[in-house]
Amino acid sequence: MNIPMSQLRKNALFQQMTEEEIRELVDLSSCTLEVYEKDTLVVQENDPCSTLGVVLEGKLHIQQYDRSGDALTINVFRHGDCFGAPLLFTPHPLYPFTLLTLTPSTVLFIPFEQLTRMLRENPTFNHNYLAFLSRHILVLKNKIKILSHNDVRSRLMIYLSREMDLAESPRFTLRHKKTEIAEIIKVARPSVSRELTNMERDGLLELRGQQVEILLPEEFIL
Structure with missing residues (x-):
């Protein structure tokens, strides 16, 4: 071999x-x-x-x-x-x-x-x-923590908080596609896209393709 x-x-x-x-x-x-x-x-x-x-x-x-x-x-x-x-x-x-x-x-x-x-x-x-x-x-x-919340935003914020910790920076590249994120946080794939757009609108983050910048890290502590 x-x-x-x-x-x-x-x-x-x-x-x-x-x-x-x-x-x-x-x-x-x-x-x-x-x-x-x-x-x-x-x-x-x-x-x-x-x-x-x-x-x-x-x-x-x-x-x-x-x-x-x-x-x-x-x-x-x-x-x-x-x-x-x-x-x-x-x-x-x-x-x-x-x-x-x-x-x-x-x-x-x-x-x-x-x-x-x-x-x-x-x-x-x-x-x-x-x-x-x-x-x-x-x-x-982290998986247990995600599933303890019923709303999409909370689950997504916990997921992104973990990714931010792994990258040791509020700026990082998503390791998973949106379909994979949906599977990980157990929601429908369109819900992930919709909620990311809403979070960007609310000034929580900026999203450029797979690049993410968390603008208000303190809000991601759940």
């Missing part, structure tokens, strides 16, 4: 590591590389999880379904993201979500046995892993 180490360096778990360090740490011979077409089921909720999935190309979204069959998009994964990490030390690791591709995608699967060794042998990787878990908790907390 031939994978450019530069691709893995873009993943949060390999930050601050050289390509040589990654090459020495990751045993690609025990990993699996999977290539998926668009709209492909990657994992099903309650499937056993024994690997860390590292997204090398494409976009995938994780979903959960309620009793009525409605899908809730929890997050969108891109190149540089990974999934399965929080399940490493659980006694019975089962995927708590369904994962599907939004575009043609490539995923590297690293067995948990190897992941445990990597955590033990490399302090930088270990630190990155713990930092990733912390961010994962914040993402879930």
Whole structure:
């Protein structure tokens, strides 16, 4: 298997590591590389999880379904993201979500046995892993906070506040398309466009394509 180490360096778990360090740490011979077409089921909720999935190309979204069959998009994964990490030390690791591709995608699967060794042998990787878990908790907390509000503006403001925090600036580029934002905050896509226009009219933000400037950051603390 031939994978450019530069691709893995873009993943949060390999930050601050050289390509040589990654090459020495990751045993690609025990990993699996999977290539998926668009709209492909990657994992099903309650499937056993024994690997860390590292997204090398494409976009995938994780979903959960309620009793009525409605899908809730929890997050969108891109190149540089990974999934399965929080399940490493659980006694019975089962995927708590369904994962599907939004575009043609490539995923590297690293067995948990190897992941445990990597955590033990490399302090930088270990630190990155713990930092990733912390961010994962914040993402879930943010999702719960969004769903606790019924109105579109509040949900959208919480989403934008999170994006502003990630960018560490009131000026940032939207990482998600409006369709994806609608799925994340669980509203209709036209409602996202309409409310962004209303928020711009009310002087809360300026929007130029995917570029956003939050004009009144204090109003986004909900």
